[in-house]
Amino acid sequence: MLKKRLIPVLFLKEGNLVRSQSFTIHQYIGDPIxxxxxxxxxxxxxxxxxxIDPEEFSFQKQRNDHKxxxxxxxxxxxxxxxxxxxxxxxxxxxxxxxDDIKLRIQNGADKVIINYLLSxxxxxxEKAVEAFGSQAIVASVDYxxxxxxxxxxxxxxxxxxxxxLLDWTLFAEKCGVGELFLNCIDRDGTAKGFxxxxxxxxxxxxxxxxxxxxxxxxxxxxxxxxxxxxASAVAAGxxxxxxxxxxxxxxxxxLEKINSVRP
Amino acid sequence: MPxxxxxxxxxxxxxxxxxxxxxxxxxxxxxxNAEELYNxxxxxxxxxxxxxxxxxxxxxxxxxxxxxxxxxxxxxxxxFLGICLGMQILAEECHExxxxxxxxxxxxxxxxxxxxxxxxxxxxxxxxxxxxxxxxNILSDLNNKDFYFTHSYALECDEKYILSKTYYGYxxxxxxxxxxxxxxxxxxxxxxxxxxxxxxxxxxx
Numbered sequence: 001m002l003k004k005r006l007i008p009v010l011f012l013k014e015g016n017l018v019r020s021q022s023f024t025i026h027q028y029i030g031d032p033i034x035x036x037x038x039x040x041x042x043x044x045x046x047x048x049x050x051x052i053d054p055e056e057f058s059f060q061k062q063r064n065d066h067k068x069x070x071x072x073x074x075x076x077x078x079x080x081x082x083x084x085x086x087x088x089x090x091x092x093x094x095x096x097x098x099d100d101i102k103l104r105i106q107n108g109a110d111k112v113i114i115n116y117l118l119s120x121x122x123x124x125x126e127k128a129v130e131a132f133g134s135q136a137i138v139a140s141v142d143y144x145x146x147x148x149x150x151x152x153x154x155x156x157x158x159x160x161x162x163x164x165l166l167d168w169t170l171f172a173e174k175c176g177v178g179e180l181f182l183n184c185i186d187r188d189g190t191a192k193g194f195x196x197x198x199x200x201x202x203x204x205x206x207x208x209x210x211x212x213x214x215x216x217x218x219x220x221x222x223x224x225x226x227x228x229x230x231a232s233a234v235a236a237g238x239x240x241x242x243x244x245x246x247x248x249x250x251x252x253x254x255l256e257k258i259n260s261v262r263p
Numbered sequence: 264m265p266x267x268x269x270x271x272x273x274x275x276x277x278x279x280x281x282x283x284x285x286x287x288x289x290x291x292x293x294x295x296n297a298e299e300l301y302n303x304x305x306x307x308x309x310x311x312x313x314x315x316x317x318x319x320x321x322x323x324x325x326x327x328x329x330x331x332x333x334x335x336x337x338x339x340x341x342x343f344l345g346i347c348l349g350m351q352i353l354a355e356e357c358h359e360x361x362x363x364x365x366x367x368x369x370x371x372x373x374x375x376x377x378x379x380x381x382x383x384x385x386x387x388x389x390x391x392x393x394x395x396x397x398x399x400n401i402l403s404d405l406n407n408k409d410f411y412f413t414h415s416y417a418l419e420c421d422e423k424y425i426l427s428k429t430y431y432g433y434x435x436x437x438x439x440x441x442x443x444x445x446x447x448x449x450x451x452x453x454x455x456x457x458x459x460x461x462x463x464x465x466x467x468x
Contacts, residue, residue: 002431003389003409043455045389083282088411088453105276110313110413110453132275133314135385135413178385178413209383232383262389262409 003262004226005045005233006250007211008240010035012093013053015071019238020052021189023142023157029241033071036081039240042247044087045262048181048211048235050113051093052156075107082108090138092181096121101128105136113181115140119154119161122175129176138211139172140181141165143198150198157185169202180206181235184214189238191217194225203230211235219250223257267291267466268305270349272322275313280346283452284309286459287466297327300335307465308332308341311452312348316357316373316416319348320365329366337368340443342468344401350439350446351418359416368444371420379432385415392427392437392449400440401464402427408457410449412437417448443468 010032011020017035018026029035032049039047051074071077074094082089091104092113101112117124118139128137142157143150143165150165161168169180182202184195194215203210209232212225216236225234240246254261267284271277271293284291294300300308312319323329335341345353354365357373365373376384389409394402406427417435429437429448439446445465451458 001391002386002412005388082279086279086283086453086455086458088413088450106278108276108278110276110279130315131318134415135387136275136313179387207383208385209387232388 001260002232003045004231004258004260005211006222006247006254006261007046007048007233007235008039008044008247009048009050009213009235009237011237012049012051012074015077017241018052019189019241023185023188025189026052032077033081035241036085039247040085040087042245044247046088046090046233047085048090048092048113050091053093054156075103078104078107078109092138092140098124098127098131101132101137105132111136111138111179113138113140114177115142115154118172118175122171125175125177129178134176134178137177138179138181139169139175139177140183141169141172142183142185144185145195145198150195153185165198165202166205169206173206173208177208179209179211179232181211182213187215190215191239193217193221194229194234196224196228199225199231200229203232209233213237219246219253222250223254226254226258226260265290265307265466266303266305267307267309268300268303269293269309269311270300270323270328271295272312272319272326274318274322275311277311279452280309280311283459283462284466287463295326297331300328300331305335306341307468308336308343309465310343310345310349310352312346312350312352313413314348316348316351316359317361317363320352320357320363323352332366336444342465343444344465345444345446346452347414347448347450350448351416353439353444353446354418354420357416369418369420369424369439369441369446371418371424373416373418376415376417376431376435377433382432385413386431387413389454390429390431390437390449392429393434394427396426396440400426401445401461401468402438403464405457405460410437410447410451410454410458412449414448418446
């Protein structure tokens with residue numbers, strides 16, 4: 001039986017792990033490498049890492065304390081962690097071209113998460129699907145609920161695209177992407193629970209797997225999302241950093257309730 | 264000293280296969296064409312593969328691997344492990360964005376996953392395997408364990424080749440074994456500890 005996935009998301013800014021709220025407030029948490037190690041100890045199903053830094057380059061601090069290699073760039077970072085990471089790794093952020101995609105895949109990413117390209121140059125998305133396969137391309141779509149209607153936003157939640165979520169996600173599917181990463185901006189960092197209504201609607205309408213993100217505040221929220229929607233995976237950031245051993249605790253809770261999760 | 268050759272078709276991330284192989288074997292070499300492969304004279308060959316099968320088959324022929332693999336794996340019985348597309352390529356024909364002729368080592372065809380019960384395609388995530396062969400093999404004791412899959416196509420072949428099946432609306436072929444040839448549809452290099460075990464067993468053949 002195919003298992004429902006529980007995926008931690010790490011948001012990076014200036015090479016640091018940050019907590020995100022409403023896509024605008026970013027609070028420093030710590031060194032991403034030690035957090036990746038913790039995820040490996042937890043035996044997580046998959047890992048998503050998103051570089052949300054608006055500047056072209058992160059990792060401003062010259063770090064020399066990780067083995068012998070300094071970690072200055074996102075590529076250094078990916079190379080280092082993928083050496084020991086024996087689970088799927090998806091990388092997002094600052095992907096503007098086919099070369100950006102290639103660079104990430106060659107350095108250890110199994111999938112790339114694209115958002116900007118879908119809006120501004122979707123033919124590159126189609127080319128990437130052809131070159132790397134649909135399994136390697138995940139479309140990320142951010143939305144806000146306005147007057148009971150889910151509306152797509154782009155550019156880190158800054159620009160209202162004036163498009164309905166359903167139409168835009170169907171367009172993403174048509175471009176050939178292998179998965180959809182659905183992020184509800186209103187719920188980001190609120191711990192109020194997932195936007196079940198829209199997740200359900202989109203996951204039923206699409207034929208590709210949907211990863212739902214935004215709003216996880218307890219393990220009940222993960223369970224709710226699995227029971228009440230057809231999402232193939234749930235993702236969360238903040239909560240895995242602030243609650244002690246929250247990943248294994250959530251997994252154990254889910255395993256008691258449903259058998260479609262990986263032990 | 265055993266030598267493991269990993270074939271690079273120039274598409275996708277083969278580093279994770281390299282990294283996982285290195286845990287159990289020091290002497291792992293990535294080769295980009297047949298000439299290099301003949302020089303290396305490996306006693307194990309791994310063909311990883313992600314992406315589109317047509318592109319992979321084209322690259323395999325362009326790099327001269329077809330004849331070389333027939334010499335080494337069929338004639339000289341070098342142990343072989345095909346991963347994902349690396350398994351699909353072994354079939355006679357692959358129907359994915361057109362029809363492509365595979366190596367034909369396994370009598371069978373690669374076809375789109377059957378769509379039923381509104382199941383999502385691609386089949387992405389962790390799914391368990393049901394082992395059908397009792398003899399000792401690289402998946403022994405891994406019955407019912409979860410492995411990471413990501414694919415839209417699957418191999419359809421004679422039962423005699425099938426090592427395990429996996430359920431996704433129906434039972435599809437998730438691994439094969441034929442003499443010295445192994446193929447897995449899942450990604451052992453991305454399947455945590457149980458995946459590492461597959462590499463360990465293959466290295467010990």
